[in-house]
Amino acid sequence: MNAHARFDQPLDVSALTHPLDKAAHRAYRNALPLAALPPQGDFTRAIALLCLALVMFIGFMALTLGGPPSDPRERWGQVALGAFLALLVFAMGYLTLREWRRRDSTASFRIAQLAQANGLEHSTGLTQVALPGLIFGTVGSKRGIDLVSGEGFRIGNLEVTIPVGKQQVVQTWGFAAIQTGAKLPHIVLDARGNNALLGSNLPAFFDREQQLSLEGDFDKHFTLFAPRKYERDALYLFTPDIMARFIDNASELDAEIIDGYLFLYSKQPLSTGDAETWTWLWATLAAVSEKFDQWERWRDDRLGETVVRDAWWRKPEVRRPPRGVASGGRRLTQKTPWWAWVIAAAIGALVLWPFLIPVFEGFIRGFAR
Numbered sequence: 001m002n003a004h005a006r007f008d009q010p011l012d013v014s015a016l017t018h019p020l021d022k023a024a025h026r027a028y029r030n031a032l033p034l035a036a037l038p039p040q041g042d043f044t045r046a047i048a049l050l051c052l053a054l055v056m057f058i059g060f061m062a063l064t065l066g067g068p069p070s071d072p073r074e075r076w077g078q079v080a081l082g083a084f085l086a087l088l089v090f091a092m093g094y095l096t097l098r099e100w101r102r103r104d105s106t107a108s109f110r111i112a113q114l115a116q117a118n119g120l121e122h123s124t125g126l127t128q129v130a131l132p133g134l135i136f137g138t139v140g141s142k143r144g145i146d147l148v149s150g151e152g153f154r155i156g157n158l159e160v161t162i163p164v165g166k167q168q169v170v171q172t173w174g175f176a177a178i179q180t181g182a183k184l185p186h187i188v189l190d191a192r193g194n195n196a197l198l199g200s201n202l203p204a205f206f207d208r209e210q211q212l213s214l215e216g217d218f219d220k221h222f223t224l225f226a227p228r229k230y231e232r233d234a235l236y237l238f239t240p241d242i243m244a245r246f247i248d249n250a251s252e253l254d255a256e257i258i259d260g261y262l263f264l265y266s267k268q269p270l271s272t273g274d275a276e277t278w279t280w281l282w283a284t285l286a287a288v289s290e291k292f293d294q295w296e297r298w299r300d301d302r303l304g305e306t307v308v309r310d311a312w313w314r315k316p317e318v319r320r321p322p323r324g325v326a327s328g329g330r331r332l333t334q335k336t337p338w339w340a341w342v343i344a345a346a347i348g349a350l351v352l353w354p355f356l357i358p359v360f361e362g363f364i365r366g367f368a369r
Helices: 003-008 022-031 040-065 072-102 105-117 231-237 240-249 275-288 292-296 338-368
Strands: 121-123 141-150 153-164 167-179 187-191 222-225 254-258 261-266 307-311 314-319
Touching: 003 275, 022 105, 040 072, 105 121, 105 141, 167 275, 240 275, 261 275
Parallel strands: none
Antiparallel strands: 121 141, 141 153, 153 167, 167 261, 187 222, 187 254, 254 261, 307 314
């Protein structure tokens, strides 16, 4: 059964909605390695921060409104400062609690039951993921969380830990990977609906000369990048009916075609304990994979021409180029965005400023003479 045929079968999500089997959940949790469980200290720290925020807010209100100073503007200024500090502490507690809940074993247990009910495989949060997509090539240590795999596809979440000085920044992605059945040019669909303040939320930026405009409303939902001289191939792969499927089903997801895979990316987890998320995602994968048969017929003319050999003593023979992609179409050209250069220049100026001051002072004194 290929990946598309698998998505034709309805997904049984009852494991995510029926009452929790506490005994089975306890056994599942006890079998998990400690590294796959959220540290209990995180929960304690989160509750302590939330309580501290409440105490700070009440204390500031009581001290400020119950005594001096007498100036109302100064009084309310202190209230605002106290509320701001309490809000910062509350935010720290909330984020810590959300991270603890994200790693709680209850959702993982339900996802494991979902996989079992549908004849799929499930693995917990210690899995190394070796896939060719953009998010898997970022700097830092990576591990897959709650991976659900079937024939020709994998759905899960990716946790990327990036060292920043002595600290660590953790990024989480949801992804779905489907084998397309043929190696195709490297194409990226950057969804406009989930872009960040400075543009794309993808961990890479591409040369704008590779941006391709398509017909209809597609450009309102996605920015499409295709390798240079592969514009005609991209138009063959993204026919109007395929574009409509992406707009209707995956307009909030970034997509990437690379090395025989179609990837869908989300900044929110896609392997969750939420039944509606699984139902929507399953229908999305069924819709976008329906045209894989057409994609499998694609051939890269740069690897050779289609030749028809015809002779009176035998049937005509059509020889097509081999499957694969020429070197120029295997990877998009990445480019550093302008704002990254501005930030780098600003940081460099701040670092070098103490050394540059004496130089400027000497220059000014020499000019004044």
